[in-house]
Amino acid sequence: MSARILLPAIFALLLSTQPVRAEVLVVIAHPDSPIGTLSREQATHLFLGRVKLLPSGARVKVVEVEPLRETFYRQLVRREIAEINAYWARLKFSGRTQPPHRVPDAAAAMALVASDPSAIAFVEGGSLDARARVLFRLDP
């Protein structure tokens, strides 16, 4: 993908997300997920790799939506995306802790959550449908 095509696309996206930005991000999972609700701390622990397994011993598949990462982490832990990336860079070095699975948009995240009961992801409130259940609301 060349920059000549990408740059106008990003530019268009920034303009188009203007009304979306006002929307509340929510952490979602499969309706049958063993996780009931999440506190902000629990959400932080799950998305930043501190908690890798549920109390039952089942693995959790954490999914990030690429365009929403910046907003999500800013709201969740009040960190810029660069800091988050640096954090993961340190952990990637050891190879033991894997960063979250990353998808390009909310639709892909919804599809993934709908298909995998161990997955959790975050999307804008407006993108939500019946295939997922809200675990935690990120109030801006």
Added chain:
Amino acid sequence: MTPERSSFSDVPARGFERVTGVRSIAFRTTARILLFGGVVGAVVALGSAPLIESREHARLEHALVEVMATVERTARVAVFARDETLAAEVVTGLIQSRSVAYAVIEDSDAVLAAAGQAPDDARASAALVRTLSSPFDEDEAVGRLRVLPATAFIAEQAAVYSQLLAALLAVLVVSITLGVAWLVRRGVTCGIRALSDGLHGLDVAAGTKVEVPAGHARDELGRLAKDINALLARVDDALEREHATQALLAASERKWRRIFESAESGLFTLDAEGRLSDWNPALAAALALPAERAAGEGLRLADRLLDTEAGVERMLQAIRAGAEVVEADFECGNLKGEMRWLHIVLNPLEGEGGMVQGIASDVTERKRAEALARAQAARDALTGLLNRRGLEEVYARVARHDHDAAGLGLLLIDLDGFKAVNDSHGHEAGDELLRVVARRIETVVRRTDKVARVGGDEFVVLLDRLNSVSVARNIAAKLVDSLAQPFSVRGGVQVSIGASIGVVHTQYPPAQASELLRRADAAMYEAKKSGKSQYRIAFPA
């Protein structure tokens, strides 16, 4: 006249060895500064060691805290993500530092990673602990980083640092000491040594001078050298004057000593008690003093003279009373055992504690001449008998005697017919007759009797110690008889004369000689009137 040379070098060498080695000022000063610097350096080094060690300890600990800070972010990530591999990476990195003995990262309930030698419980408390918070929430503590400093290494480092400091101090002290020693040697000792050597080899009498040490012309050493030279010059002058004075004195003394030794008069000094303290050979010969001078010292002058009437003592008394000169004659025995006469003159020695100086001159010849003159004056030149004056002297002496019971007799003899012999045979025959008469009288009288010729043909016999008048009568009778015998004069010419004798006898104390003679003359006249050649006894007065 060459004055005696003298030099400081003449002094026995023992006291003036050249000052070298351990006794030199440079050496002693250097040694003292070294000692002082060594002691101070050692005290400083020893005193600073604990301080240095504690400072070093604090410094290393501080460095450790900083190291811990640099790994803190990674450690926080590792402990937040519970990533043992990243945690192990961090502690392994920490362990690389030699000042870290043990490092551990732990979360709230388990050790995540540890490296190094696990400490025992006692030492675990010395660990530096840093609480690790979540990378996303400063308030959420998720674990701890504990680091145990390598105390042995820190101590070793501190010791090395301390030793380095001590070595630097030692170098400093030695350098300063050597510098001071060099300065002392160059600035002080060399100058003093130069001065000392110059002074040591100095020939005082030769008038040489001390050299001012090079480079010290204007300082204290230079002044010292100049002062020494000034002093030497004065000493030199004084020595010369002293030598000249001594030479004069010696010459004078020799002169007087020669005079003293060779004088014919006896010269001497006496102490206040009249004991001999010094004398010349002439006096020693005259007084027969012991050959050894020491034996003669202290002898009393009076004991060496026939000083029967304490004449010496009277002379000394006179001097004590203030007399300037006293003199007297004394008889004494000389070395040859002869009796000599000495004329002794004494006068006081001013300011010598009662000392008296004296001169003894031999006056034996003069004394003898005087005695002879005196004897001749008392004798009749023709007959050798006493003359009238001699008779009077003898009479005076005899009359002074204090005889107990004995009396005194006097015979006055007048020759009969002498004028006729003189007229017919001449004066010479008459003189010869008188001499023969004199001898004949002397053969008749007692040895102790004194015979005198008192007139032309008048003789007197003085009879001393005469116990009775009968002895006088006896002698008178014998004389009349003897003188009546013929005389042979002038080549066998026979002449006959006679004698008329007046006898006086008296008790002590006797009358005047003239009174006795007058009475004897009266008795003799009686005898002549009665027919000559007989004697008459004078009536008692």
